[in-house]
Amino acid sequence: MSRHHGPDRSLRHAVRLARVLLSSQYALMLEFRAEIVLWALSGVLPLIMLGLWSGTGVASIPGFTPQRLVHYFLAAFVVRQFTIVWVIHAFEEDALQGRLSPALLQPLNPFWRYLAAHVSEQATRLPFVLAIVALVALVHPAALWWPTPAGLLLALLATHLAFLVRFVIQSALTMLCFWSERAAALERLLLIPYLFLSGLVAPLEAFPEPMRSFALNTPFPWMVWFPAQLLSGGTVPVARGFGVLAAWGLLFLPIAVLLWRAGLRRYSAMGA
Amino acid sequence: MPIIRAEGLSKTYRVADKQPGLLGTLRHFVARRSRDVPAVSEVSFAIEPGEIVGFLGPNGAGKTTTLKMLSGLIHPSAGTVEVAGCVPFRRQGRFLRQISLVMGQKQQLIWDLPPLDSLRVNAAVYGIEDAEAHRRIQELADMLELGDELTRPVRKLSLGERMKAELLAALLHRPAVLFLDEPTLGLDVNAQARVRRFLADINRRTGTTVLLTSHYMGDITALCPRVLLIHQGHLFFDGRLDALTERLTPCREVRLELAEPQPAAAFAPFGALESLEGRRVRLLIPQEQLTGAVARLLAMFAVLDLEVSEPPIEELIGRLFQQGVVG
Numbered sequence: 001m002s003r004h005h006g007p008d009r010s011l012r013h014a015v016r017l018a019r020v021l022l023s024s025q026y027a028l029m030l031e032f033r034a035e036i037v038l039w040a041l042s043g044v045l046p047l048i049m050l051g052l053w054s055g056t057g058v059a060s061i062p063g064f065t066p067q068r069l070v071h072y073f074l075a076a077f078v079v080r081q082f083t084i085v086w087v088i089h090a091f092e093e094d095a096l097q098g099r100l101s102p103a104l105l106q107p108l109n110p111f112w113r114y115l116a117a118h119v120s121e122q123a124t125r126l127p128f129v130l131a132i133v134a135l136v137a138l139v140h141p142a143a144l145w146w147p148t149p150a151g152l153l154l155a156l157l158a159t160h161l162a163f164l165v166r167f168v169i170q171s172a173l174t175m176l177c178f179w180s181e182r183a184a185a186l187e188r189l190l191l192i193p194y195l196f197l198s199g200l201v202a203p204l205e206a207f208p209e210p211m212r213s214f215a216l217n218t219p220f221p222w223m224v225w226f227p228a229q230l231l232s233g234g235t236v237p238v239a240r241g242f243g244v245l246a247a248w249g250l251l252f253l254p255i256a257v258l259l260w261r262a263g264l265r266r267y268s269a270m271g272a
Numbered sequence: 273m274p275i276i277r278a279e280g281l282s283k284t285y286r287v288a289d290k291q292p293g294l295l296g297t298l299r300h301f302v303a304r305r306s307r308d309v310p311a312v313s314e315v316s317f318a319i320e321p322g323e324i325v326g327f328l329g330p331n332g333a334g335k336t337t338t339l340k341m342l343s344g345l346i347h348p349s350a351g352t353v354e355v356a357g358c359v360p361f362r363r364q365g366r367f368l369r370q371i372s373l374v375m376g377q378k379q380q381l382i383w384d385l386p387p388l389d390s391l392r393v394n395a396a397v398y399g400i401e402d403a404e405a406h407r408r409i410q411e412l413a414d415m416l417e418l419g420d421e422l423t424r425p426v427r428k429l430s431l432g433e434r435m436k437a438e439l440l441a442a443l444l445h446r447p448a449v450l451f452l453d454e455p456t457l458g459l460d461v462n463a464q465a466r467v468r469r470f471l472a473d474i475n476r477r478t479g480t481t482v483l484l485t486s487h488y489m490g491d492i493t494a495l496c497p498r499v500l501l502i503h504q505g506h507l508f509f510d511g512r513l514d515a516l517t518e519r520l521t522p523c524r525e526v527r528l529e530l531a532e533p534q535p536a537a538a539f540a541p542f543g544a545l546e547s548l549e550g551r552r553v554r555l556l557i558p559q560e561q562l563t564g565a566v567a568r569l570l571a572m573f574a575v576l577d578l579e580v581s582e583p584p585i586e587e588l589i590g591r592l593f594q595q596g597v598v599g
Contacts, residue, residue, distance in 0.1 A: 013399050020396035024382065024389045031384045101345050102380035107368040108397045264363070265347050268285060 021113060025120035033124065040128040043084065046076040047136065049201050061206040063235070070143045071232035072203050074136060075155070079227045080200060081129045082122050083163045087114045088174040088187045095177050104267075109260075111171060118167065147231055154238060155231035161242065162223040165249040169219065172256035178263030193218065199225025203234075219248040274318035275449060275481050276342060280351035282505075283312040283337050311337040313505040314351065321448070324475050324482040326496030326513070334505040335485040339451050342483070343373040356448050369398060372442040376454035379434065380441055381426045387437040388422045391444060398445035405444065412440045416470055432463030439467070443474065450474075452484035456491055468494045489582050522559040525583040526566065528552070531574035542569060551576075556583060 029036065050073035061069065091114065094100045103110040137144045147155065173190075176183035195201060197220035204212050204225045215221050226241040228234075289307045290300040299305075312334040319325055327335050340346045341353055344360030344367060353360055358367035381390040388409075395405035413422060416436040421429055429437065435455060442450065452471075456464040472495055474480055486492055492499060492513065499516055501509035509516055523543070530551045539545045542565045543557035557565045562580070569575065 013396075017396045020392055024385065024393050027389060028382060028385055098375075098378050101340075101375070102373075102378060104345060104363070105343060105368060105371070105373055105380075106394075106397050107365040265361075268346055 017108070017112075018116070021116035022120055025113075025117045026123055028117070029120045029124040036121065036124050037128050039084075040081060040125055040132065043080050044077065044132070045195075045200055046073040046080060049073060061203060063205055064203065067142055068232070068234070069203075070140065071145050072228055072234065074133065074143055075228040075232035076200060076224055078129060078133065079155075079159050079162070079224050079231065081125055082159050083166055083223055083227075084121075085118065085163070085166045085170045087111070087118070087167060088170050088177070088184045090114055090117070091174045092177050092182070092184045096181060100267075104264075114171075115167065118163070122163075145233070147233060151230055151233055155227050158227035158230055158241060158245070161245045161249075162227055165219065165245050165252075166223055168249050168256060169252045172252045172259060175256060175259030175263045178259075178266045194220050194223075197221055198223055199228060203229070219244070222248075273320075275321040275356055276317075276319040276483065277354045278318075278338075278342070278351065279316050279353075281312060281315045281338065281341060281348050281353055282310070282350040283334075283341060283346065284308045284310045284349045310505050312341070312348075312502075315502065315505075315507045316351075317500055317507065317510050319481060319483065321481055322475070322479040323498060324471070324484070324495050326492040326499040327483055327485040327502065328492065328499050329485075329502035333502045335502055336453055338502070339373065339453055339483070339485065343371055343451050344368070345373075369445060370448045371451065372445070372447040372449075373451040374438055374442045374453065374455055376435070376452075376457035379426070379438055381434070381437055383426050386423045386425055387429075387441065390426075390441055391422075394441055394444050400445065408444055408446075409440065412443055415473055416440055417466065432459050432466075435459060435463070435467060436470075439470065443480075446478065447480065449481045449483070452482065452486075454485055454487060456486060456488055464488065464490065471495055523556045523583065524559055524562050525581050526555045526557055526562075526569070527577075527579040527581070528555070528569065528573070528575055529577035531576055534573060538573075 050070060064072070091100070091110075094103070094110075100110065103113065170187060173183065173186055176186065197215040197218055199221050204215060204221050207215060222241055222245050226236055226245075229236040230238070230241075285308070286306050287309050288300070289305045290296055315334070315338060327338070329335050337346070341348050342355055342360060344355075344363050347361045356367060356370040358364055358370070360367060360371075381387050382393075391405070391409055394400075395402070400408070409422075413419070416439060418433070418436050418440065421433045421437060422440075426434060426437065439455070455471075456467050459467065468491060471482060471484075475482055475495075482495070484491065484495065496513055498511065499509065499513050500507060501516065525546070526543070530553065533551050534553070536545055536548050539548070539553060539555060543555045543561070546554040546556055548554075566578070566580070570578070
């Protein structure tokens with residue numbers, strides 16, 4: 001068995017592992033391409049909200065013209081597609097079906113596999129997202145815009161960071177699967193504030209002031225509204241946005257690690 | 273120096289206690305009650321490097337729980353355990369690289385992809401270079417008589433092919449200790465024989481220590497010079513298989529289909545009558561009397577069909593405990 005010594009070999013090992021995990025998960029995702037089309041279609045909530053808002057409500061959103069609103073919701077749709085996290089559902093099913101045990105017996109934390117699965121799913125989702133955007137542009141040519149290079153770069157960074165933070169927060173909740181066989185129900189509960197406060201149903205500017213202030217103290221708007229505004233050319237506090245996302249991630253990462261260690265002590269390898 | 277050492281190993285599970293019916297359901301919803309169920313109690317044994325040891329016991333005896341503790345999947349409630357110089361439940365990389373667990377009804381292979389994809393992942397996880405991984409896969413595939421099965425999705429493989437691919441995946445990193453939980457469950461006779469041959473071969477070639485549970489006496493007799501016998505969480509026997517066989521009354525199961533139904537008393541001279549359903553009869557006959565008994569049965573009754581087999585190991589062990597031979 002080859003062992004790894006020194007930072008060079010460790011890095012080489014990590015890069016190879018990442019490459020192999022991503023390619024195998026991508027191959028797996030391609031087996032489910034029809035399902036991924038349906039997932040991509042199921043994320044069109046921002047486009048539905050666009051239809052609702054463009055009727056009457058635009059005038060009441062400060063700083064939003066009808067065209068800006070179209071750009072915002074299209075950007076929110078794209079951001080949403082690349083920040084979807086389902087690790088709690090996958091983990092819960094794996095734990096109940098006894099598939100977690102074989103993964104625990106390997107010298108690799110199973111969450112790296114889940115992370116690779118999410119990234120691969122995003123890669124699989126990309127062409128379908130582009131197709132939906134192209135379709136919207138075909139029907140409504142005014143919906144398209146060219147983001148500035150800086151806006152595009154920041155939006156990309158913010159989207160990836162938002163995804164990672166969501167993954168870390170949901171991973172911390174996932175650890176509750178060690179205590180309850182139905183921990184995913186908690187995630188379903190959190191979906192309600194996520195939907196309303198993230199900016200998926202309306203840009204944060206449409207909220208009354210107390211509501212907006214409250215929302216900005218939660219992680220939710222920074223996961224969709226913040227990157228969507230960056231992408232669509234809106235005005236957002238850039239440094240605060242990245243700072244808040246990093247802070248939520250850094251808060252939940254040690255919680256996830258501690259719960260993981262405590263959870264493993266309770267693990268009874270059910271179903272295995 | 274033992275490669276596996278367990279001292280007073282115990283595991284108690286806390287399980288929910290729910291009464292049946294609507295009232296029980298409502299009570300369970302309002303105030304959950306649970307109770308402690310001891311699965312393994314003060315089990316001690318030591319296994320030397322290179323041994324193949326059979327782990328026997330009826331369902332629920334504590335075999336799988338013990339294997340889970342030895343492989344580090346679950347924490348023991350009490351006692352100490354050491355495998356390959358490590359404490360399993362700490363799950364250090366050094367430990368995980370030295371062991372493998374194969375469960376007959378569970379798989380580590382990715383269900384929708386060919387086994388080769390899972391093997392590539394395993395090679396990367398264990399840090400085995402591509403060329404070396406390729407060489408090992410080839411060698412193990414030859415031993416297991418696996419060919420194009422490695423490029424077919426796992427879900428399209430037969431149970432036997434899948435188990436062979438699982439064994440290949442489990443041994444790619446050359447573990448020092450291999451735990452097997454019912455590796456031949458559900459396999460046909462030929463596949464069982466191939467798996468047994470492979471395990472014996474691997475043990476001989478690489479000195480891998482093997483601890484296996486099985487319901488098939490054939491697995492145990494073919495592979496394990498030494499057995500551990502566990503019942504209701506307690507270890508009752510630890511010794512050579514032939515010493516255990518001496519304690520078991522060696523017998524064979526004889527199934528008959530008769531042309532005409534016969535009274536139970538008619539079978540008393542032949543052995544223990546296990547069941548009598550119309551024209552179908554099941555007898556347990558001591559092995560040394562088998563030939564004579566079968567000849568007399570054929571002479572005495574109009575027999576349409578006759579089958580001789582080993583009785584299930586669970587039944588033999590059950591008898592053993594009933595007779596109080598062990599303990």
